[in-house]
Amino acid sequence: MKPLPQFLWGTSTSSHQVEGNNTANDWWEWEIQGKLKEASGSACDHYRRYESDFDIVAKLGQNAHRFSIEWSRLEPEENVWDEEAFLHYERVLKALHERGLEPVVTLHHFTNPLWYTRKGGWLHEKTPFYFTRFTKKCVEAFGKYVRFWVTINEPLVYLYHGFFAGLWPPGLKSFSSSMRVFRNQLLAHISAYKVIHQHYKKELNQPVWVSIAKHISHFTPCNPHSWKDVWTLKIRSWFFNDLFLDAAVSGFLFFPGLFAEILPARNTLDFIGVNYYTRDFIRFGGQFTGEKSLGVSCEKSHHPTETGELNMMGWEVYPEGLYHILKKLKRFNLPVVITENGIATLDDNQRSRFIQNHLSEVGRAAKEGVNVQGYFYWSLLDNFEWAHGFGPRFGVVEVDYQTQARKVRESAYVLRDICRKLMGSN
Ligand code: IFM
Numbered sequence: 339m340k341p342l343p344q345f346l347w348g349t350s351t352s353s354h355q356v357e358g359n360n361t362a363n364d365w366w367e368w369e370i371q372g373k374l375k376e377a378s379g380s381a382c383d384h385y386r387r388y389e390s391d392f393d394i395v396a397k398l399g400q401n402a403h404r405f406s407i408e409w410s411r412l413e414p415e416e417n418v419w420d421e422e423a424f425l426h427y428e429r430v431l432k433a434l435h436e437r438g439l440e441p442v443v444t445l446h447h448f449t450n451p452l453w454y455t456r457k458g459g460w461l462h463e464k465t466p467f468y469f470t471r472f473t474k475k476c477v478e479a480f481g482k483y484v485r486f487w488v489t490i491n492e493p494l495v496y497l498y499h500g501f502f503a504g505l506w507p508p509g510l511k512s513f514s515s516s517m518r519v520f521r522n523q524l525l526a527h528i529s530a531y532k533v534i535h536q537h538y539k540k541e542l543n544q545p546v547w548v549s550i551a552k553h554i555s556h557f558t559p560c561n562p563h564s565w566k567d568v569w570t571l572k573i574r575s576w577f578f579n580d581l582f583l584d585a586a587v588s589g590f591l592f593f594p595g596l597f598a599e600i601l602p603a604r605n606t607l608d609f610i611g612v613n614y615y616t617r618d619f620i621r622f623g624g625q626f627t628g629e630k631s632l633g634v635s636c637e638k639s640h641h642p643t644e645t646g647e648l649n650m651m652g653w654e655v656y657p658e659g660l661y662h663i664l665k666k667l668k669r670f671n672l673p674v675v676i677t678e679n680g681i682a683t684l685d686d687n688q689r690s691r692f693i694q695n696h697l698s699e700v701g702r703a704a705k706e707g708v709n710v711q712g713y714f715y716w717s718l719l720d721n722f723e724w725a726h727g728f729g730p731r732f733g734v735v736e737v738d739y740q741t742q743a744r745k746v747r748e749s750a751y752v753l754r755d756i757c758r759k760l761m762g763s764n
Contacts, residue, residue: 339709340608342547342673343485346402346440346712347757349395349734350678352447352491353408355721356384363410363449364459364507365724373509376727382719383742385426389433394735394746395718396437399754401761403434404677404714406444406491407480409472410451417471424479431483442486442677442714444551445473445530448496448506448724459508460501460519460526469526470533477537485546488611488677489530492553493523494578505725517596524585524601531606550586551611551677554579556659557620560641566622574620579663583610587670609711610667613678614696617656619645647688649681651723651730655688657695664703664710673711676700680716682723682730689734689749697756715753719744 354360358380369377384391395403411423434441446469450459454468462468473489490496499506502516510516531548538546557575559567585591589604618638640654647655660679667674681692693715704710720733728739734750737743 339672340545340547341709342609342675342711343545344401344440345761346442346486346675346714347761348400348402348404348439348442348714349718349753350404350442350714350716351384351718351721352406352444353411354378354381354447354449355717355723356382356719357408358383358385360408360410360449362414362452363408364452364455365449367452367455368507368509373507374725374727376722376729378722380742381722382737382739384719387742388430391718391735391744392433392437392439394744395439398734398746398750399757401438401757402440402442402486402712402714403718404442404444404488405430406447407476408449409446409454410449412475413451413472414453416451416453416457419475427480428483431480435483440486441484442488442675442712443476443480443484444488444491445469445476446489447491450507455508460497460522461515462522465522466525466529470529473530474533474537477534478541481537481542481546485544487534487546487548488551489527489548490523491551491677492613493520493527493550493582495553497523498578499725517593520582521591521599524582524591527586528601528603528606532603547608549607549609549611549675549677550582551613552579552583553613553615554663555615556617556656556662558617558641558644560619560621560639564622567620570622571620583607583670587672607670607672609673609675610670611675611677612663612667613716614660614663614676615679615681616649616653617659618654649683649688651682651726653682655681655692655695657692657699660696661699661703664700664708665706668708671709673709675712675714676710677712677714678716679713680732682732684731686747686749689747690752693749693753693756 497516497519501510501519504511534548557571559571561567586606589601592598619641645654681689683689717732719735720731720737723730734747736745
């Protein structure tokens with residue numbers, strides 16, 4: 339296990355949610371087809387305002403920043419590379435370094451170039467090839483500025499919304515497609531991991547850390563005395579929380595009754611990136627059919643008496659869940675970086691409490707031996723929350739979408755003070 343050079347503290351964003359005018363990707367097309375109540379438009383105009391936004395980050399005492407590179411900007415047409423877009427992200431990376439901020443760069447955060455979607459996107463059998471070609475271009479151009487790469491953000495969230503529930507582009511509702519995408523994501527991650535490491539070894543001769551950002555929820559059975567609820571939970575937890583990580587580490591992909599496969603590499607995570615938001619109560623949904631239900635029908639719900647405080651999107655605020663999932667990750671014996679943790683709320687006191695309580699659970703897990711080496715609050719800015727539009731407010735910095743004015747919220751200082759304390763500076 340290779341420890342990270344320092345504890346990483348900061349906030350996260352993603353290109354389509356903050357940059358504005360990402361006109362060559364599948365979300366933009368989905369938006370102009372009127373499939374959403376709100377389109378991303380100029381979002382936070384971060385593509386032009388990144389420098390002043392990073393000034394805010396630096397003043398808030400953070401030492402790292404996670405953001406994503408927009409594939410559709412770099413490769414707007416198949417194998418046609420936009421020099422200006424490369425220069426843009428180079429300037430972004432330099433701007434972070436000038437402010438003492440360690441970049442953590444995500445390569446895929448839900449959006450895809452349109453040319454790739456038209457070919458079939460993540461269903462295409464050459465997905466690992468397309469994604470690796472893009473990755474290679476990125477490491478060649480940006481490698482000297484970057485030590486931390488996240489290949490894919492929340493693979494299961496992307497797969498579920500886009501290919502199983504039909505809520506995000508490409509809008510499919512297919513169990514077999516979901517399985518195909520899962521396998522392609524895994525192969526694409528493995529291939530990207532190898533390419534990144536080869537480049538750092540051969541060309542840069544410097545260490546690099548590569549992972550995914552894995553969304554992990556804390557699941558609890560609705561009725562702990564119902565074997566059906568308990569088994570539904572086990573299957574859900576295995577598929578949504580564990581399978582990708584296990585396969586990337588063991589090099590073995592096993593789907594009971596479907597397929598088993600030796601993958602082209604094992605140990606393709608240098609740390610575990612975790613996105614944690616909530617706890618879900620799980621109930622057996624009454625049917626065991628493949629096409630409808632990823633093997634077992636399952637309902638996520640709140641508990642009539644146990645569910646606590648909610649955020650403005652109806653997600654339960656459950657800090658202890660973070661402790662529990664961190665403890666479970668100990669089995670991998672890898673450093674853990676919380677790549678996202680955040681709350682959508684109009685009440686900034688609730689956000690401050692959220693940050694304090696979650697960080698205190700991180701501290702508890704760390705004291706009990708979990709090797710936590712980073713924490714990124716989601717998000718730096720209020721932003722475009724996908725199908726929910728601009729309503730949910732996740733930012734420690736408020737954005738006025740009419741004027742693009744930024745206002746630092748009190749919770750940002752709460753985060754800052756905890757960071758400072760933890761890093762031992764004033
Ligand atoms: O906004 C998203 C982000 O894109 C991925 N993780 C969860 C966040 C909140 O829903």
